[in-house]
Amino acid sequence: MTVFLQFLFSGLTVGSVYALIGMGFNIIYNATSIINLAQGEFVVIGGLLMWFFLESCNVPFFAAIGLSILSAGLIGLIMERLTIRPLRTNDLLVMTMVTIAVSIVMRGLLMFKFGKEPYSYAAFTEGDPLVIGGAVIQLQTFWVLGITAACILGLYAFFNLTMVGKAMRACSFDPTAASLVGIPVSRMIMFSFILSAVVGAVGGAAITPISLMEYDKGPMLAVKGFCAAIMGGLGRGRGAIVGGLTIGILESMTAGYLHSGLKDAVALVILLAILFFRPAGMFGNTTMQRLKGH
Amino acid sequence: MLDIRNITKVFGGLRALDDVSFSVPAQSVSALIGPNGAGKTTMMNIISGMFPPDEGSVSFNQDVISGLAPAAIARRGLSRTFQHLELFGEMTVLENVLVGRYIKSRSGFVASGLRLPSVRAEEKENRERSLDILASIGLAEKREERAANLPLGEQRILEIGRALATEPTLLLLDEPAAGLNIRETRDLGEMIVRLNADRGITILLVEHDMDLVMRISTAITVLNFGQKIASGKPSDIQRNPDVIAAYLGDEEPPC
Numbered sequence: 001m002t003v004f005l006q007f008l009f010s011g012l013t014v015g016s017v018y019a020l021i022g023m024g025f026n027i028i029y030n031a032t033s034i035i036n037l038a039q040g041e042f043v044v045i046g047g048l049l050m051w052f053f054l055e056s057c058n059v060p061f062f063a064a065i066g067l068s069i070l071s072a073g074l075i076g077l078i079m080e081r082l083t084i085r086p087l088r089t090n091d092l093l094v095m096t097m098v099t100i101a102v103s104i105v106m107r108g109l110l111m112f113k114f115g116k117e118p119y120s121y122a123a124f125t126e127g128d129p130l131v132i133g134g135a136v137i138q139l140q141t142f143w144v145l146g147i148t149a150a151c152i153l154g155l156y157a158f159f160n161l162t163m164v165g166k167a168m169r170a171c172s173f174d175p176t177a178a179s180l181v182g183i184p185v186s187r188m189i190m191f192s193f194i195l196s197a198v199v200g201a202v203g204g205a206a207i208t209p210i211s212l213m214e215y216d217k218g219p220m221l222a223v224k225g226f227c228a229a230i231m232g233g234l235g236r237g238r239g240a241i242v243g244g245l246t247i248g249i250l251e252s253m254t255a256g257y258l259h260s261g262l263k264d265a266v267a268l269v270i271l272l273a274i275l276f277f278r279p280a281g282m283f284g285n286t287t288m289q290r291l292k293g294h
Numbered sequence: 295m296l297d298i299r300n301i302t303k304v305f306g307g308l309r310a311l312d313d314v315s316f317s318v319p320a321q322s323v324s325a326l327i328g329p330n331g332a333g334k335t336t337m338m339n340i341i342s343g344m345f346p347p348d349e350g351s352v353s354f355n356q357d358v359i360s361g362l363a364p365a366a367i368a369r370r371g372l373s374r375t376f377q378h379l380e381l382f383g384e385m386t387v388l389e390n391v392l393v394g395r396y397i398k399s400r401s402g403f404v405a406s407g408l409r410l411p412s413v414r415a416e417e418k419e420n421r422e423r424s425l426d427i428l429a430s431i432g433l434a435e436k437r438e439e440r441a442a443n444l445p446l447g448e449q450r451i452l453e454i455g456r457a458l459a460t461e462p463t464l465l466l467l468d469e470p471a472a473g474l475n476i477r478e479t480r481d482l483g484e485m486i487v488r489l490n491a492d493r494g495i496t497i498l499l500v501e502h503d504m505d506l507v508m509r510i511s512t513a514i515t516v517l518n519f520g521q522k523i524a525s526g527k528p529s530d531i532q533r534n535p536d537v538i539a540a541y542l543g544d545e546e547p548p549c
Contacts, residue, residue: 162413163392163399163420170382170393177380180342181460182368182397 002134007256008249009132013141013210015248016148017043020203021225022232022240023155024196030172030235031192034095038079038103040222041110042197046072046204047213048110051119061124068205069198076197080190103218110215118212144206151199152241158195159237168192172235220264224251227267233280246270295320295496296341296372296464301350303336303520310336312520313350318464318513323490323497325507327531328517329540334500335377337517338468341498342374343367354464369397373462375453377469377500383442387433387452390441391424394459398423424459431455431485447478451485458489464496465489471503479503483510508532516540 021039028036049071053064083098123140130137159165170178171188179185204213225240227247232239247267255263296318303311311333318324326334340347343364352360359367373394382390399416428434431451436444441452450470457465467486471479483506489495501507507514508528515525518540524531531537 161417163396163417166385166389166393167396169385170396173382173384174380176344176364177376177382178393179364180344180368180374180380181394181456182365182373183393184363184365 003256005133005135007252009135009137009141011249011252012245013144013207013248014251015245016144017203017207017221017244018224018228018247019241019244020148020151020199021221022228022244023151023237024200025225025229026235026237026240027155027192027196027199029229031168031189032084032095033092034084034099035092035226036193036196037096037099037222038106038218039196039200039225040218040220041103041106042072042076042200043204043207043221044110044213044215044218045075045106045197046201047208048114048119048204048215049201050205050208051121051213052114054121065205068201072197072201073194076193076195077190079197080193084189084193085186103222107216107218114215116215118214120209120212123209124206138210140206140209144210147202147206151202152237155195155199155237164191223271224267227271227274230271231274295355296498297353298337298341299351299353301337301340301347301352303333303340303345303347309520311340311347311517314517314520314522315350316515316522316525318496318498320496321490321494322513323486323499323511324513324515325499325501325511326515326517327501327504327507331519332517333520334517335468338374338466338500342372342466365397368460368462371461371463372466373457373460373464374466375450375457375468375470377472379446379449379453381441381449381453381456383440385441386438387441387444388421388424388428388437390452390456391427391459392420394456395420395424397460427455427458431458447474447482450474451482454485454489458493458495462495464498467497467499467501469500469502471501471506479506482506486510 021043024039024042025036028034028039046068049068050064053059053067054061059067079102083102084095087095087098089095123138124143125139127139129139130142159169167178167183168188168191170181170183171185175185178188207213224247225244228243229240231243231246232241247270250270251263251266254266298317299315301311301314302309314333314337326337328334339345340360341352343359343362343366346361350360351358354367354370354372357370359370359372382393385393399420425434425437428437431454433448433452433455436448441449444452454465454467454470470482470486474482486497486499487510490497499507499511511528513525514528514531516523516531516534516537518536523536523540524534526534
């Protein structure tokens, strides 16, 4: 039981980050129908920037968080401005290829700046780990869970309560109608990249003290987050959360009870199974996908 | 108010619009009619900026607007509805109207994200205005329903409500009565007249329902195969031999 709890908590922790990545995929997918394969790099950037500001520039903790979020948002904006907007093509395959190119460039730049070694910094709060039912839980775990919950609530409030959020949703349902009521669709696309980069970076900054961060972690994180998004039905916010947590927990159980080498296979097996049996996701419904024309 | 000058639009080999000119006077209820394929919807799409004309220009309040993006045209006070409904089906009735207030709100992305006090005040105002609009079009009771769940007639009215939220001075209605029954069509006609009289909104209507067009419009332009064949008051149009020929065919020998 103790061991089970231990695996459960570590699964929930990584699962939260997968959920955040999955939501990042959804935000951009909803606004543009593009699968942004540089999503994992946003997470790496979050962790490494946080290290840079904390350890290299000795900026106080809250300022470091603020600066990391700001820089990540800026990187999202630059990515959209330099690659997505100038292309102005409706060819989603081309756009998706471009995001792969961006991810390769980002990885190169990250390696150039940070080298190949893994980075870490102190947990957000000092203190002894908590013992729950015999399982030892680091305090940072609660930070990760709390920050994920805050991101989920924040995104929900943003999309449902604010005018800009509603306008972004409107664009995802019907860009034509949105532009005809005066919503600048291209600006909404830019916002979606900023938001997505910030959500990813926040996840990266929170997880780094637990699982370390290195320049080339992005693709694997992107795969896991993509599985989370697919599992929940691409474009559905709540789906990505359930998907992310499920994958995190299954991964952690597989690594614990079976073999740690099988860990990364779990997400891929799930991805394949879902694509074979329920291509619209566990909660998705196929007619809606058809109506959306994807 | 709206001046269409020498508009030509060619799709492949088809001249969808061929040197069409007409204007919509301020405060009027104008109608654009014609048989299927006459180019009415193409004209609406050009006016609202969905695609540019090949030749000619569209001016709105003396400014040329052809070539501008749809969102830019909407910001100048020209709003439209669609022949095929384009509601945000997964959003509620109220949200659909609220989204139409986007161009009237000033809060940006960051301010909205942080929910600054100015943003809250503005959101409250947007909400109240939207509720007013819903009340005036008779959908206040259904504000929390998903738009896709409304019957067709109410969806059309909601589309007009969303267009009203942008506070247009000119409203383009693309076949608002399509698919509506007689009673719904009558209510719609009354609503259009009311919008024109009470809010001073100029209306340009594309419509197949001749009863409705003849009853509510003050000026009519008739298109046939992309060309303008007549324009004038409803009573003149009804007697115009070219129009009768276009609608009934000109097979019968001239009397």
